[in-house]
Amino acid sequence: MQISDYKYVIAGSGFLGSVLAERIASVLKKPVLVLEKRGHIGGNCYSETDPETGIEFHKYGTHIFHTSNERVWNYINQFTSFNQYRHQVLTTHEGKVYQLPINLETINSFFSLSLKPFEVEEFLHQQAAKENISDTSSFEAKAISLVGRQLYEAFIRGYSAKQWQTDPAKLPADLLSRLPFRKNYDENYYFSTYQGVPSNGYTAIFENLLSDPLIDVRLNTDFFDVKDQLAADATIIYSGPLDRYFNYSLGKLNWRTLQFEKQVVGVEDYQGTSVMNFADVAVPYTRQHEPRHLHPERSYTKEKTIVFTEYSKADDGSEPFYPIPNAENIALAKEYRKLVGQEKNLIVAGRLGDYKYYDMHETINRALEIFDDQIKTLHTS
Incomplete structure (x- = not known):
């Protein structure tokens, strides 16, 4: 088939694109074209x-x-x-190895204590109270309000600054939900x-997801190089960078x-x-x-x-x-999402398309919801 013959075109073969390709082929029984700019399937999950x-x-x-x-688990x-x-996970701080996430072993080792689990909450409350923080809207303030400045400085601040290439004081507090915490010795x-x-590794998953004969995968093919060849009524599912789709017309996201x-x-x-x-x-x-x-x-x-x-x-x-979900980027992403809503037969999603830090299971769930709520609706309309 020619590119112009496909009514469903997916840009990206990570979990979002591969799950949606599998659903379209196996449930709707429709041909689907998957365009992948890299030389392999699987996106960043490739093994x-x-x-x-x-x-x-x-x-x-x-x-x-x-x-x-349960739905995601049964599906995958x-x-x-x-x-x-x-x-x-372990972490190295000043040449010494500690448990991560921060748990009772981390706390006792760091402070040279022998706290019991029921003593942890009061101890951390005393640590946090030293800072007298009232506004916990930032990542840094929220973290200090939970574990105190010493644990924050030792195990969270430096790593987060390196990881996000952003001052933790400028990151949103909800990012802290990605950092689990234990008051016992659970590792x-x-x-x-x-x-x-x-x-059998991650690549085998994508090989299975994309194995239907109705799925045509084209590697080393940039979506933007062939975009002009797509049928005018094709449903486009784009999982690349949100700002790139609109040629950075509102500015670049970080x-x-x-x-x-x-x-x-x-x-x-x-x-x-x-x-x-x-x-x-x-x-x-x-x-x-x-x-x-x-x-x-x-x-x-x-x-x-x-x-x-x-x-x-x-x-x-x-x-x-x-x-990088600081306030400026989140605001700009919202403006780009408005542009997505103005386009017909366009779905932009995934970690890059939604500009959200999804884990794999969240991306799969997002794909299943898109199929149920949008693609099947378009198919029957």
């Missing part, structure tokens, strides 16, 4: 095997699937199984009911991107965990990833391992990973 060590890794940073959404399990991996990073890493440096180390286990955070601003990188730990059920080589050092960088929109 591959390192040829030197045989260790599978996530090319764009460690991805742990977790959800308490049609296309993969998951191992029993449970995510634990599990997520509260979610379901958790794991795909048994994005964060990641850079990874790979190192093969001649030991079986380099850091003992899949992700090690580095909390101090003086350390230029945010995290180190050791992907062998993501698949404890596999037998990898004992002679060597791979480690990826992650740097957070400001991005010009050419390779965006995450939105």
